[in-house]
Amino acid sequence: MLRLGRTAYAEILAHCWAGLPLEACGLLGGTTTGPAATDDADATICYPTANLAESARVYTVDPKGHLRADRDAERRGLTLIGVFHSHTHTAAYPSPTDVAQAPDPTWHYVLVSLADDAPVVRSYRIVEGNIAEESVVLLSR
Amino acid sequence: MPEVRIPTMLRPAVGGAATVEADGATVGEIVGQLVARYPDLAGQVVTEDGTLHRFVNVYVNDDDIRYLSKLDTKVGEGDTVSILPAVAGGAV
Numbered sequence: 001m002l003r004l005g006r007t008a009y010a011e012i013l014a015h016c017w018a019g020l021p022l023e024a025c026g027l028l029g030g031t032t033t034g035p036a037a038t039d040d041a042d043a044t045i046c047y048p049t050a051n052l053a054e055s056a057r058v059y060t061v062d063p064k065g066h067l068r069a070d071r072d073a074e075r076r077g078l079t080l081i082g083v084f085h086s087h088t089h090t091a092a093y094p095s096p097t098d099v100a101q102a103p104d105p106t107w108h109y110v111l112v113s114l115a116d117d118a119p120v121v122r123s124y125r126i127v128e129g130n131i132a133e134e135s136v137v138l139l140s141r
Numbered sequence: 142m143p144e145v146r147i148p149t150m151l152r153p154a155v156g157g158a159a160t161v162e163a164d165g166a167t168v169g170e171i172v173g174q175l176v177a178r179y180p181d182l183a184g185q186v187v188t189e190d191g192t193l194h195r196f197v198n199v200y201v202n203d204d205d206i207r208y209l210s211k212l213d214t215k216v217g218e219g220d221t222v223s224i225l226p227a228v229a230g231g232a233v
Contacts, residue, residue: 060227
Protein backbone atom coordinates (compact mmCIF):
# COMPACT_ATOMS: atom_id res chain seq x y z
CA MET A 1 0.00 0.00 0.00
CA LEU A 2 1.12 3.53 -0.73
CA ARG A 3 -0.12 6.17 1.70
CA LEU A 4 0.16 9.50 -0.05
CA GLY A 5 0.24 12.84 1.74
CA ARG A 6 -2.48 15.20 0.52
CA THR A 7 -0.03 18.02 -0.18
CA ALA A 8 2.26 15.65 -2.07
CA TYR A 9 -0.75 14.35 -4.01
CA ALA A 10 -1.79 17.88 -4.98
CA GLU A 11 1.78 18.72 -6.02
CA ILE A 12 2.04 15.58 -8.15
CA LEU A 13 -1.13 16.51 -10.05
CA ALA A 14 -0.10 20.17 -10.40
CA HIS A 15 3.32 19.20 -11.77
CA CYS A 16 1.80 16.71 -14.24
CA TRP A 17 -0.73 19.27 -15.52
CA ALA A 18 1.91 22.00 -15.73
CA GLY A 19 4.08 19.68 -17.83
CA LEU A 20 1.48 19.19 -20.57
CA PRO A 21 1.75 18.47 -23.45
CA LEU A 22 4.90 16.65 -22.29
CA GLU A 23 5.24 13.88 -19.75
CA ALA A 24 6.14 15.15 -16.29
CA CYS A 25 8.08 13.31 -13.59
CA GLY A 26 9.40 13.59 -10.08
CA LEU A 27 10.45 11.68 -7.00
CA LEU A 28 8.70 10.85 -3.75
CA GLY A 29 10.22 11.14 -0.30
CA GLY A 30 8.91 9.33 2.74
CA THR A 31 9.25 6.27 4.89
CA THR A 32 8.78 2.60 4.22
CA THR A 33 8.15 -0.42 6.40
CA GLY A 34 10.77 -2.38 4.47
CA PRO A 35 12.19 -3.21 1.05
CA ALA A 36 9.92 -6.11 0.08
CA ALA A 37 7.20 -5.82 -2.53
CA THR A 38 4.62 -6.43 0.21
CA ASP A 39 5.91 -3.54 2.34
CA ASP A 40 4.01 -0.27 2.64
CA ALA A 41 5.27 3.28 2.26
CA ASP A 42 4.20 6.75 3.32
CA ALA A 43 5.03 9.33 0.65
CA THR A 44 4.91 12.73 2.31
CA ILE A 45 7.11 14.87 0.07
CA CYS A 46 6.85 15.45 -3.66
CA TYR A 47 10.03 16.44 -5.49
CA PRO A 48 9.03 17.65 -8.95
CA THR A 49 11.92 17.28 -11.40
CA ALA A 50 12.50 18.34 -14.98
CA ASN A 51 11.88 15.75 -17.70
CA LEU A 52 15.22 15.82 -19.51
CA ALA A 53 13.71 13.84 -22.39
CA GLU A 54 11.30 16.77 -23.06
CA SER A 55 8.92 14.31 -24.66
CA ALA A 56 5.22 13.46 -24.62
CA ARG A 57 6.12 9.76 -24.75
CA VAL A 58 9.15 9.21 -22.50
CA TYR A 59 10.75 10.76 -19.45
CA THR A 60 14.15 10.99 -17.83
CA VAL A 61 14.36 12.37 -14.31
CA ASP A 62 16.87 15.24 -14.25
CA PRO A 63 19.84 13.73 -12.36
CA LYS A 64 20.61 17.07 -10.66
CA GLY A 65 17.09 17.21 -9.31
CA HIS A 66 17.45 13.60 -8.19
CA LEU A 67 20.63 14.45 -6.24
CA ARG A 68 18.94 17.46 -4.60
CA ALA A 69 15.90 15.36 -3.68
CA ASP A 70 18.11 12.61 -2.24
CA ARG A 71 19.99 15.13 -0.08
CA ASP A 72 16.82 16.88 1.08
CA ALA A 73 15.16 13.59 1.99
CA GLU A 74 18.23 12.55 3.99
CA ARG A 75 18.21 15.88 5.89
CA ARG A 76 14.59 15.24 6.85
CA GLY A 77 15.35 11.69 7.97
CA LEU A 78 13.41 10.31 4.99
CA THR A 79 14.40 8.32 1.92
CA LEU A 80 13.34 8.39 -1.69
CA ILE A 81 10.66 5.71 -1.86
CA GLY A 82 9.51 6.06 -5.44
CA VAL A 83 8.98 8.00 -8.62
CA PHE A 84 5.92 9.41 -10.35
CA HIS A 85 5.32 10.32 -13.97
CA SER A 86 2.42 11.17 -16.22
CA HIS A 87 1.00 9.37 -19.22
CA THR A 88 -0.60 12.11 -21.26
CA HIS A 89 -2.75 9.96 -23.55
CA THR A 90 -2.65 6.46 -22.15
CA ALA A 91 -3.79 4.62 -19.06
CA ALA A 92 -2.09 4.79 -15.65
CA TYR A 93 -0.36 1.44 -16.17
CA PRO A 94 3.37 0.78 -16.56
CA SER A 95 4.49 0.60 -20.18
CA PRO A 96 7.10 -1.90 -21.37
CA THR A 97 9.61 0.99 -21.17
CA ASP A 98 8.60 1.70 -17.58
CA VAL A 99 9.10 -1.94 -16.66
CA ALA A 100 12.38 -2.34 -18.54
CA GLN A 101 13.85 0.78 -16.97
CA ALA A 102 12.47 0.45 -13.42
CA PRO A 103 15.69 0.78 -11.46
CA ASP A 104 14.71 -0.20 -7.97
CA PRO A 105 12.52 -3.13 -6.81
CA THR A 106 12.03 -1.41 -3.45
CA TRP A 107 10.44 1.66 -5.07
CA HIS A 108 6.79 2.56 -5.57
CA TYR A 109 5.99 3.55 -9.16
CA VAL A 110 3.18 6.09 -9.34
CA LEU A 111 1.47 6.64 -12.67
CA VAL A 112 -0.77 9.61 -13.42
CA SER A 113 -2.99 9.33 -16.47
CA LEU A 114 -4.18 12.60 -17.97
CA ALA A 115 -5.97 10.84 -20.83
CA ASP A 116 -9.42 11.75 -19.49
CA ASP A 117 -10.78 14.93 -17.93
CA ALA A 118 -10.23 13.62 -14.41
CA PRO A 119 -6.70 12.44 -13.62
CA VAL A 120 -6.20 8.81 -12.59
CA VAL A 121 -3.46 8.02 -10.06
CA ARG A 122 -2.31 4.46 -9.50
CA SER A 123 0.75 2.90 -7.86
CA TYR A 124 2.71 -0.22 -8.72
CA ARG A 125 5.59 -2.35 -7.55
CA ILE A 126 7.84 -3.58 -10.33
CA VAL A 127 10.09 -6.48 -9.37
CA GLU A 128 12.12 -8.39 -11.97
CA GLY A 129 9.73 -7.37 -14.71
CA ASN A 130 6.59 -8.30 -12.78
CA ILE A 131 3.98 -5.58 -12.26
CA ALA A 132 1.79 -5.57 -9.16
CA GLU A 133 -0.68 -2.80 -8.49
CA GLU A 134 -0.98 -1.62 -4.89
CA SER A 135 -3.68 0.45 -3.25
CA VAL A 136 -3.23 4.20 -2.84
CA VAL A 137 -4.64 5.82 0.29
CA LEU A 138 -4.57 9.55 0.98
CA LEU A 139 -3.16 10.65 4.32
CA SER A 140 -4.95 13.38 6.25
CA ARG A 141 -2.18 15.88 5.50
CA MET B 142 38.23 9.08 3.97
CA PRO B 143 35.66 9.83 1.25
CA GLU B 144 32.08 8.84 2.00
CA VAL B 145 30.08 6.93 -0.60
CA ARG B 146 26.29 7.22 -0.60
CA ILE B 147 24.61 4.00 -1.71
CA PRO B 148 21.15 4.06 -3.36
CA THR B 149 18.45 1.79 -1.89
CA MET B 150 18.64 -0.62 -4.84
CA LEU B 151 22.33 -1.37 -4.10
CA ARG B 152 22.13 -1.43 -0.30
CA PRO B 153 21.50 -5.20 -0.13
CA ALA B 154 24.91 -5.62 -1.81
CA VAL B 155 26.66 -3.68 0.96
CA GLY B 156 24.89 -5.22 3.95
CA GLY B 157 22.11 -2.63 4.02
CA ALA B 158 24.27 0.45 4.64
CA ALA B 159 23.18 3.86 3.28
CA THR B 160 26.77 5.12 3.31
CA VAL B 161 30.13 3.40 3.32
CA GLU B 162 33.68 4.71 3.45
CA ALA B 163 36.23 3.84 0.82
CA ASP B 164 39.74 4.95 0.09
CA GLY B 165 40.95 6.01 -3.33
CA ALA B 166 42.14 9.02 -5.27
CA THR B 167 39.62 8.63 -8.09
CA VAL B 168 36.04 7.42 -8.49
CA GLY B 169 37.34 4.37 -10.35
CA GLU B 170 39.67 3.43 -7.48
CA ILE B 171 36.90 3.87 -4.94
CA VAL B 172 34.44 1.74 -6.91
CA GLY B 173 37.17 -0.88 -7.37
CA GLN B 174 37.77 -1.02 -3.64
CA LEU B 175 34.05 -1.31 -2.95
CA VAL B 176 33.66 -4.18 -5.43
CA ALA B 177 36.61 -5.97 -3.79
CA ARG B 178 34.90 -5.57 -0.40
CA TYR B 179 31.34 -6.20 -1.65
CA PRO B 180 31.49 -8.64 -4.62
CA ASP B 181 27.73 -8.27 -5.26
CA LEU B 182 28.45 -4.73 -6.48
CA ALA B 183 30.38 -6.14 -9.46
CA GLY B 184 28.80 -4.98 -12.71
CA GLN B 185 26.33 -2.68 -10.94
CA VAL B 186 28.26 0.59 -11.19
CA VAL B 187 31.04 -0.16 -13.66
CA THR B 188 30.50 -2.46 -16.63
CA GLU B 189 32.72 -5.41 -17.51
CA ASP B 190 34.55 -3.27 -20.04
CA GLY B 191 35.45 -0.76 -17.35
CA THR B 192 33.09 2.09 -18.17
CA LEU B 193 30.43 3.73 -16.03
CA HIS B 194 27.15 1.80 -16.23
CA ARG B 195 24.56 3.78 -18.16
CA PHE B 196 21.87 3.06 -15.59
CA VAL B 197 23.64 4.93 -12.81
CA ASN B 198 24.73 8.52 -12.25
CA VAL B 199 27.71 9.20 -10.01
CA TYR B 200 28.52 12.51 -8.38
CA VAL B 201 31.52 13.87 -6.53
CA ASN B 202 29.86 16.36 -4.20
CA ASP B 203 27.50 18.26 -6.57
CA ASP B 204 29.14 17.34 -9.85
CA ASP B 205 28.15 14.59 -12.28
CA ILE B 206 31.34 12.71 -13.15
CA ARG B 207 30.17 12.25 -16.76
CA TYR B 208 30.90 15.96 -17.18
CA LEU B 209 34.21 15.77 -15.31
CA SER B 210 36.74 13.00 -15.97
CA LYS B 211 34.29 10.09 -15.60
CA LEU B 212 35.89 7.27 -13.58
CA ASP B 213 39.18 9.21 -13.49
CA THR B 214 37.51 12.07 -11.59
CA LYS B 215 39.62 12.98 -8.55
CA VAL B 216 38.17 12.46 -5.08
CA GLY B 217 39.53 14.26 -2.00
CA GLU B 218 39.54 13.26 1.66
CA GLY B 219 36.35 15.05 2.69
CA ASP B 220 34.43 14.51 -0.55
CA THR B 221 31.13 12.69 -0.86
CA VAL B 222 30.59 10.29 -3.76
CA SER B 223 26.89 9.73 -4.49
CA ILE B 224 25.64 6.84 -6.61
CA LEU B 225 22.08 7.24 -7.87
CA PRO B 226 20.05 5.19 -10.34
CA ALA B 227 19.18 6.77 -13.67
CA VAL B 228 15.37 7.07 -13.56
CA ALA B 229 13.51 6.94 -16.86
CA GLY B 230 10.52 5.42 -18.60
CA GLY B 231 7.53 6.52 -20.61
CA ALA B 232 4.22 5.72 -22.19
CA VAL B 233 5.61 3.56 -25.00
